[in-house]
Amino acid sequence: MRNLPPTLIIHGAKDRLVPVARAYALDLAMTAAGMAHEIHIYPDAQHGFNFPEMQAWYNPADAHDAWNRTVAFLAKYLTASSR
Numbered sequence: 278m279r280n281l282p283p284t285l286i287i288h289g290a291k292d293r294l295v296p297v298a299r300a301y302a303l304d305l306a307m308t309a310a311g312m313a314h315e316i317h318i319y320p321d322a323q324h325g326f327n328f329p330e331m332q333a334w335y336n337p338a339d340a341h342d343a344w345n346r347t348v349a350f351l352a353k354y355l356t357a358s359s360r
Contacts (some may be wrong), residue, residue: 283313283354287343289322289334313354317346 284307288300297318307314319339325331327340 281307281312283350284315285347285350286314286316287346288316288318289324289326289336289339290318290320291322292324294324315346315350317343319343 284303286300286303288295288297290297300316300318304314304316319326319336319342322336322339323334325334326336327343329335329337329340
């Protein structure tokens, strides 16, 4: 796990396609390696919770929050890397 760029881990705790344990494992590995990253787990979200086209899984509040986190993350790291 070398030279990964800053990574934002956003995952639904109820995801049945990609187990949330993978997000936690990535978080632990990146923390151990001292790599820049952030993690946020949405307790009631499933896979694809941020896609309105997936009505069975769509969660507007979590999708909005994930979008805001993504914009803030990119602003933080893209600004920092351009200096």
